[in-house]
Amino acid sequence: MTAVDNPFDPARYAAVRKPLLEAWTLPPDCYTSESFFRREVETIFLKVWNFVGREDRVPAPGDYAAFEFAGAPVVIARGRDGGVRAFANSCRHRGAKVAEGEGNCRAFSCPYHAWTYAIDDGRLIGAMEMDETAGFDRKDFGLVELRLETWAGFLFLNFDRAAPPLSDWLGDLPETLASYGLETMATTRRAEYELACNWKVYVENAMESYHVPTVHQQTIQKQKRDHNPPIPAAGEYCGLFTRHTGSRALLPGARGFPHIPTLEGDAARGTYYILINPSTMFGLTYDCMWWLELHPVGPARTRLIVGSCFPGETTGRDDFDELVGAYYERWNKSIAEDNAISERQQAGLSSPFAAPGRFSHMEPLVHAIDNWVLDRVLGP
Numbered sequence: 001m002t003a004v005d006n007p008f009d010p011a012r013y014a015a016v017r018k019p020l021l022e023a024w025t026l027p028p029d030c031y032t033s034e035s036f037f038r039r040e041v042e043t044i045f046l047k048v049w050n051f052v053g054r055e056d057r058v059p060a061p062g063d064y065a066a067f068e069f070a071g072a073p074v075v076i077a078r079g080r081d082g083g084v085r086a087f088a089n090s091c092r093h094r095g096a097k098v099a100e101g102e103g104n105c106r107a108f109s110c111p112y113h114a115w116t117y118a119i120d121d122g123r124l125i126g127a128m129e130m131d132e133t134a135g136f137d138r139k140d141f142g143l144v145e146l147r148l149e150t151w152a153g154f155l156f157l158n159f160d161r162a163a164p165p166l167s168d169w170l171g172d173l174p175e176t177l178a179s180y181g182l183e184t185m186a187t188t189r190r191a192e193y194e195l196a197c198n199w200k201v202y203v204e205n206a207m208e209s210y211h212v213p214t215v216h217q218q219t220i221q222k223q224k225r226d227h228n229p230p231i232p233a234a235g236e237y238c239g240l241f242t243r244h245t246g247s248r249a250l251l252p253g254a255r256g257f258p259h260i261p262t263l264e265g266d267a268a269r270g271t272y273y274i275l276i277n278p279s280t281m282f283g284l285t286y287d288c289m290w291w292l293e294l295h296p297v298g299p300a301r302t303r304l305i306v307g308s309c310f311p312g313e314t315t316g317r318d319d320f321d322e323l324v325g326a327y328y329e330r331w332n333k334s335i336a337e338d339n340a341i342s343e344r345q346q347a348g349l350s351s352p353f354a355a356p357g358r359f360s361h362m363e364p365l366v367h368a369i370d371n372w373v374l375d376r377v378l379g380p
């Protein structure tokens with residue numbers, strides 16, 4: 001079989017595997033083909049700890065939120081014991097989704113034939129007309145529970161029962177970010193966007209500052225940005241750190257909140273831009289954090305969720321509502337700029353004449369992310 005016959009032949013990617021300044025970018029079909037996308041879902045998203053937002057999305061017992069991740073319908077719910085769990089959103093009778101959207105309930109009642117499941121542990125508590133069915137035991141037909149672990153109030157979902165724990169995935173990241181007090185923060189806004197681009201297009205954009213002077217000319221470009229090497233990372237993440245003064249979550253000249261008093265080390269001297277593999281970016285600056293969460297939907301379709309978190313002392317201020325608008329304006333503007341360029345890049349990548357390019361010295365993490373994907377998609 002030649003490399004052209006087999007899109008997963010490692011020989012096809014030899015140029016991507018070279019050191020940054022000798023390397024070529026991924027072949028364009030890695031961003032457009034259905035088979036490459038399917039392989040990513042199988043070898044990455046169904047195997048790893050996927051970031052799915054923050055626990056305060058379901059703050060009270062009985063709260064639930066249903067969503068789709070990499071083609072799998074999922075529902076997360078807070079039980080009456082206070083714990084948050086994830087279930088496959090698929091009825092054990094004939095498969096209908098038992099929950100839709102967000103809400104609060106005592107139990108999930110399937111809208112098809114009314115099988116009913118406890119919100120605490122997914123056990124089947126009601127199934128009418130099933131008494132005559134031979135050998136039927138309700139105990140065997142609870143909702144399938146999925147692995148869900150938390151760190152500092154953030155939720156991570158894993159479809160693979162054999163995967164090592166979340167703490168292995170995060171490595172030393174919790175230690176690096178400890179002084180932000182993330183566990184005490186509150187989500188004040190969650191914004192969703194449907195994007196016409198591949199998930200890697202967006203991740204790559206988030207992890208390089210090469211595009212900032214052009215794409216963000218009218219907005220965050222006015223924040224002076226130096227080129228910085230990637231930070232050391234012992235875990236499934238990578239990141240950039242920029243040393244500067246003033247919050248990076250505000251446009252120049254905007255009035256904001258006091259700095260987080262507990263910040264230590266580099267956290268007290270600038271901003272971190274972290275990618276938690278494979279598809280979540282955390283921005284952490286002097287006064288808040290924000291995240292960009294990407295759900296792969298199709299080769300050229302991605303759901304983006306942007307979350308904004310502030311410390312409890314900040315959200316409790318009398319002037320919180322008055323001042324927070326300046327932060328939302330910054331995110332609204334810069335995210336609209338990144339969304340537009342990502343969709344434009346996707347359109348260009350779909351050209352039959354699109355071909356691999358080369359990297360600048362400012363794109364080490366784009367190169368690293370692409371190679372991380374190849375390590376998984378091509379296998380050992």
Ligand code: FES
Pocket residue numbers: 091092093094095096110111112113114115
């Ligand atoms: S499919 Fe859910 S009760 Fe029949």
Ligand SMILES: [Fe+2]
Pocket residue numbers: 205206211212215216338
């Ligand atoms: Fe950007």
